[in-house]
Amino acid sequence: MTNCVWCQQAFQPRVTLRDILTWRPLPVPPLCTRCQDKFTPITAQHCPACGRQQETIAVCHDCERWGTAALRNRALFRYDAGMKAYMQQYKFQGDYALRKALQAPLQQALEQENYDVLVPIPIDQQTWLTRGFNQVTGWLRGQPYQQALVVRATHKDQPQSAKTRAQRLLTPQPFQLDPRIASDLVNQRVLLLDDVYTTGRTLRHAATQIYLGGAKAVTSLTLAR
Numbered sequence: 001m002t003n004c005v006w007c008q009q010a011f012q013p014r015v016t017l018r019d020i021l022t023w024r025p026l027p028v029p030p031l032c033t034r035c036q037d038k039f040t041p042i043t044a045q046h047c048p049a050c051g052r053q054q055e056t057i058a059v060c061h062d063c064e065r066w067g068t069a070a071l072r073n074r075a076l077f078r079y080d081a082g083m084k085a086y087m088q089q090y091k092f093q094g095d096y097a098l099r100k101a102l103q104a105p106l107q108q109a110l111e112q113e114n115y116d117v118l119v120p121i122p123i124d125q126q127t128w129l130t131r132g133f134n135q136v137t138g139w140l141r142g143q144p145y146q147q148a149l150v151v152r153a154t155h156k157d158q159p160q161s162a163k164t165r166a167q168r169l170l171t172p173q174p175f176q177l178d179p180r181i182a183s184d185l186v187n188q189r190v191l192l193l194d195d196v197y198t199t200g201r202t203l204r205h206a207a208t209q210i211y212l213g214g215a216k217a218v219t220s221l222t223l224a225r
């Protein structure tokens with residue numbers, strides 16, 4: 001028996017024949033099946049620019065309208081009620097144990113991506129003080145990354161949720177390159193990693209800075225869309 005990191009209930013992990021035949025210590029799943037089922041994976045039919053689930057593989061209306069069609073983002077799960085509840089508890093209540101819930105799917109997704117340097121979206125000083133961890137790097141299990149971006153010190157802003165969509169798209173560049181790491185980006189394929197794709201604004205600003213650092217390609221991966 002093991003305890004689910006989300007609901008705390010004890011559960012019996014499922015053991016498959018392959019687990020038995022590999023003769024290795026069994027991986028302990030972090031979530032019970034009921035909590036696992038709260039996440040909805042995004043399937044092959046998604047917008048190639050923002051990663052949203054849809055019926056076709058064409059660029060979606062939002063991406064065309066908001067000029068984000070040139071980006072290429074992949075998202076793992078839908079940002080639905082289950083994912084919102086998860087993010088609420090992990091990020092805003094600071095439940096650090098919940099990072100384990102999405103480490104395995106992220107690892108699988110990273111193994112399928114072609115990139116040289118992984119760059120997580122940073123959090124600002126205020127968030128460090130209140131949350132104490134970067135929710136994005138919490139999902140990594142030792143995969144190498146470069147914290148090439150830092151949040152500008154002068155970046156004092158209203159929360160995203162307090163703004164209209166148009167205001168959000170107009171907000172100024174929140175990031176700058178860390179000069180100690182910038183040279184590592186020259187001629188590299190960079191993969192940005194973030195939690196939720198909402199308008200694409202954050203990733204677009206981040207990509208602009210990474211390109212200024214000399215990267216030859218920038219794509220992104222988010223846990224939710």
Ligand SMILES: [Zn+2]
Pocket residue numbers: 004005006007008009031032033034035036
């Ligand atoms: Zn559970």
Ligand SMILES: [Zn+2]
Pocket residue numbers: 047048049050051052059060061062063
């Ligand atoms: Zn799209």
